[in-house]
Amino acid sequence: MSLKSYVVIAVLGTGFSVGFYFFYRLFRYLQLGKYENRFDQIPLRLKTFAIGVLGQNKMFKDFLPGLLHAFVFWGFIIISVGTLELFVEGIFDGFNLSFIGNTPYALLLFFQDLFYVLVLGAVLFFFFRRLVLKPKRLEVLSRHSAWDAYFILTLILCIVVSSLSMNGANDLLDPHPWDTLKPFSTLFSMFYAQLPLSINALTVISEISWWVHVGAVIVFFIYLPFSKHLHIIAAAPNVFFTRLTPRGRLKKIDLGDESQTTFGAGKLEELPWKAILDGYACTECGRCNEFCPTYTTQKPLKPRSLIVNLRHHAEKKGYAIYTQDTDHPELKKDLILDVISPEAVWDCTTCGACVEACPVYIEHVDHIIDMRRNLVLMQGKMDPEAQKVFNNWENTSNPWGFSPQSRGDWAKELSLPLLSQNPNVEYLYYVGCAASFDSRNQKVARAFAILLQKAKVSFGILGSEERCNGESCRRLGNEYLAQQMIEENKKVLFKYNIKKILTTCPHCFNTLRNEYPDFDARFEVIHHTEFLKQLIQEGKLKISKQIEKKLVYHDPCYLGRYNKIYGPPRSVLQELPGTVLVEMPRHKDKGFCCGAGGGRMWLEEHRGTRINVNRVEEALALDPKVIATACPFCITMLEDGLNAKNQEKEVQTRDIAEILLEAISS
Incomplete structure (x- = not known):
């Protein structure tokens, strides 16, 4: 081996040893998190990995930046093969990968050359985007975050330009038939050929380019553990280890486990290890902020900051623990005070917009719920409004504190069968608290019940026997009370051997369908928009009246994002003669929350502007006569928003069932 070979071995060995040490530290910090099994269902995880990582599926929701990022990612994979070839060639002169076969090697050279240019173009666009376009979601969190992006982009620029330069010089020094497969490197060859360069000069250019490439790669690798671009390494395992249970299902706490001394997460070690990996994987792209209703309405919760702060806390606390620095200030910080503010924890509507938008599958909502559980169950810290609603649920099994005996009063005029x-009925119509007690939402329950009667559906209700299913209570952090409510509700449902359940509330729908199986209660749960669509298709409901109105449809978060039910409500509305259905800019998976999810229905908004008003303003900009929706919480919040804008007489908020009933002949 030559002197260069030994120098290359020394440089690569030192550089990668330092880099691997820093990555090893991060791995040790990851072990601070609570154990959680994420090694199950490997085939499904591999499929998710293929779609989310190799396919970059979520990146394409913002198409142009997503496409360019995909070029960088795919280029990273292909160029890395060429970089490994360079490393070995630096040690063993003349080495290349042609032994894999002429055709595969030719394709490799072509795609490497192609992606050098695609990555170069993407990097230049990203510079332009940050320096000129400056989208709000890319606003920097700190000075380090600002120059970090430019430093990484510069390193990538060095890697691809040095490769093109080296290839261009080498093609002149040692021409080969494969050179025609590298059209962009050939441009460099043509450029160098126009210059009065000697063989020695071309050799120097090739050698300098080689060292720039290798040096940039080593610096990149050493710096990566300290950069927000750590996601280049961390995103892939983060997607692989994503939760595979339905997104609308909260993790069940085993309250009977006597080995558990705490509930929820009051410190870093009580969060699952995936929470720390989420921090490593965060790209700080700001997509979560862009779609978050609390961030949009100037509240303390900023999903990006929540995850970034968790990462910084994990790194500093991990360093203090493993260096046994007992006086380190990070050890004295409270997770829910110094790292994440209690206000941020309580502001979340659990709408899932952040999780939906995140390209690396970060699980913001789960971590917030863990912190709420600790605040409620361990610290007893909650808003007085939350304490009041907990008392009501405990005493009367409804959030208002009304008598349980009046739960079925809304149906007295309809002569609905009680179980x-x-x-012996086919379906239970599980009404839920809102439609049972709130006068506005009782109209929805009546409309749906009348439609069922017209379609001659075999159904019944529980009346005063119905119990709250615990959905909002769980999301407000009171897992203990919620599980009591679930057990009470189960007893009633099991008593009548219920198999099929209809709901008009997406929150009831999600809980009964996705969470009750964790409590050994499994039912076929159908949302009323799905069922009404089915009844229309089967000819059991005949539409005979014109509805000459312009409508916009608001997607309930727990129906749309959590359960992917976007089509049925729109299908029903589109069946109505004379209706003009228009979409708000933020719709379907990008839909904007009404502000009532996560138990926020029962708490006042004391910070920032009102979420429901923001949503109503978006709807009013389209000049509709009706804001249609399919959720009792959304109806309440949207009507409240219309009142705030003094538009309650000009614009109606109506449920799909109410609108359909209007179009059905008597």
Whole structure:
């Protein structure tokens, strides 16, 4: 081996040893998190990995930046092969990968050359975007975050330009038939050929380019553990280890486990290790902020900051623990005070917009719920409004504190069958608290019940026997009370051997469908928009009246994002003659929350501007006569927003069932 070979071995060995040491530290910090099994269902995880990492599926929701990022990612994979070839060639002169076969090697050279240019173009666009376009979601969190992006982009620029330069010089020094497969490197060859360069000069250019490439790669690798671009390494395992349970399902706490001394997460070690990996994987791209209703309405919760702060806390606390620095100030910080503010924890509507938008599958909502659980169950810290609603649920099984005996009063005029009188029905209409007690939402329940009667559906209700399913209570952090409510509700449902359940509330729908299986209760749960679409298709509901109105449809978060039910409500509306259905800019998976999710229905908004008003303003800009939706919480919040804008007489908020009933002949 030559002197260069030994120098290359020394440089690569030292550089990668330092880099691997820093990565090893991060791995040790990851072990601070609570154990959680994410090694199950490997085939499904591999499929998710293929779609989310190799396919970059979420990146394409913002198409142009997503496409260019995909070029960088795919280029990273292909160029890395060429970089490894260079490393070995630096040690063993003349080495190349042609032994894999002429055709595969020719394709490799072509795609490497192609991606050098695609990555170069993408990097230049990203510079332009940050320096000129300056989208709000890319606003920097700190001075380090600002120059970090430019430093990484510069390193990538050095890697691809040095490769093109080296190839261009080498093609002149040692021409080969393969050179025609590298059209962009050939441009460099043509440029160098126009200059009065000697063989020695070309050799120097090739050698300098080689060292720039290798040096940039080593600096990149050493710096990466300290950079927000750590996601280049961390995003892939983060996607692989994503939760595979339905997104709308909260993790169940085993309250009977006597080995558990705490509930929820009051410190870093009580969060699952995936929370720390989420921090490593965060790209600080700001997509979560862009779609977050609390960030949009100037509240303390900023999903990006939540994850970034968790990462910084994990790194500093991990360093203090593993260096046994007992006086380190990070050890004295409270997770829910110094790292994440309690206000941020309580502001979350659990709408899932952040999780939906995140290209690396970060699980913001789960971490917030863990912190709420600790605040409620361990610290007893909650808003007085939350304490009041907990008392109401505990005493009357509804959030208002109304008598349980009046739960079925809304249906008295309809002569609906009670299961206590006739248990032999096909469907239970599980009404839920809102439609049972709130006068506005009782109209929705009546409309749906009348439609069921017209379609001659075999159904019944529980009346005063119905119990709250615990959905909002769980999301407000009171897992203990919620599980009591779930057990009470289960007893009633099991008593009548319920198999099929209809709901008009997406929150009830999500809980009964996705969470009750964790409590050994499994039912076929159908949202009323799905069922109404089915009844229309089967000819059991005949539409005979014109609805000459312009409508916009608001997607309930727990129906749309959490359960991917976007089509049925729109299909029903599109069946109505004379209706003009228009979409708000933020719709379907980018839909904007009404502000009531996560138990926020029962708490006042004390910070920032009102989420429901923001949503109503978006709807009013389209000049509709009706804001249609399919959720009792959304109806309440949207009507409140219309009142705030003094538009309640000009614009109606109506449920799909109410609108359909208007179009059905008597």
